[in-house]
Amino acid sequence: MMPYLTERIGNPSSLHSPGLEARKALDESRERISKFINGDGGDIIFTSGATESNNIAIIGTAMRNSGKGKHIITSSIEHMSVINPCKYLQKQGFEITYLPVDRNGRVDPDIVEQEIREDTILISIQHANGEIGTIQPIEKIGKIASERDVYFHIDAVASLGKIEVDVKRANVDLLTISSNDIYGPRGVGGLYIRKGVKIQPVMFGGGQEQGLRSGTENVAGIVGFGIAAEIMRKEYKGEAERQARLRDKLIAGILENIEESYLNGHPTERLPNNANLRFSYIEGESLILNLDMEGIYASTGSACSSKTLQPSHVLMAIGLKHEEAHGSLLFTLGRGTTEAQIDHVMEVLPKVVEKLREISPLYKKER
């Protein structure tokens, strides 16, 4: 992608040679990415990232199809870039059904079917949840959506490059992907739009990207995205297997060695790179800070660092109590994760949990 930041700086909308060269680079990326998700080639538009893709997918279809109906179905554990556009649409007179999930974070396809109405125009469900790792039964939901003639959008940001993403197998009409989640550059995303889907732009201008995303394309970023997709397409299966094995080792090790620790999310229908666990009596941020000192970089669903003090909506939706959500910790694995690192976590984590429990007034009280 470097040449496109330095000497190859043509505007892909221009007709001169450097412009055509940039156009060609964009189209090659489009092909590469489309191939990765089993699309038909030209059916990807480029955006600034998954947030923009989700906004276009939801608001763009809703506005374009409001003549048919104003009802949208989504789940209660979607990313904020799905939930907040839905909330915006509610203010514009649309009705949104936020489906519940079970303890493992799964949407029940039967409930999806029951909730479809005459005026339902879109179902938007994530492929997998980035926080608890749960994979949704998207093929079943896609079949239902297709039978009932309702558009089906999936947010595949967390799943792309980790598990198979196939727009045809799941009867997908719209699919959100992001570059930085497959080791590509930040600031680039894509939206797959099946040919024939009625959608309108949410941003207006020069009509780039089939009129759906105006603004000169981020050529260098898109080239990087395409290369990343090409690499991931070839490597992800082996890598997923390797990471799943390490993930299982980590999860089993924690559950065995730390009392009152629990897995969040589905035990088997789970992203290969995700281990989300909770520990009674202690709080996530303190865990993260302690792990950070040992060179272990984990995340939390605890909102202690945000202004509202509200824990993650995902952890609340799977039925955790506030204090359980506050005590949750997310480990994600990647290409660079080694077995030695997993062993290091297993050595450090029990001590950190014990140290924080010793400080916690809840620990002794409850035994």
Add this chain to the structure above:
Amino acid sequence: MYSEKVMEHFRNPRNVGEIENPDGVGTVGNPVCGDLMTITIKVNGDVIEDVKFKTFGCGAAIATSSMVTELAKGKTLEEAVKISKQTVAEALGGLPPQKMHCSNLAADGLRRAIVDYLKKRGEMDRIKELGLERDLEKMEKGEEDDEHEETCET
């Protein structure tokens, strides 16, 4: 995000634990909100001879608890009740704005421990004299401090 001083207290918290047969106990916060702390004190004459804490919460909650115990140790009751959230935050070299109220409860916890001590001794006039009536009232109603109540919707 945190100052070096906060991290230092977080890494090596002072005065962790519970005093056996304490003269006063103060509890503040709510695990639902992600913060809960208990402060126990031993009073000799009018001086806080010993003080210990236990805290469930984020880095700031643990560091502020530790700092409060350090500031309170050896102080008279009159001096100790003057330790405010601001005092604690300043002693720690500042706190991120969103942590200022929600995770900075230890000064309230200390005041509650003092109220508990005076109440047990029937020194209601002293509670009034030290300006702790509002703390007493909230303890009796089982309420959080005002700011915590506002920010933590349960």
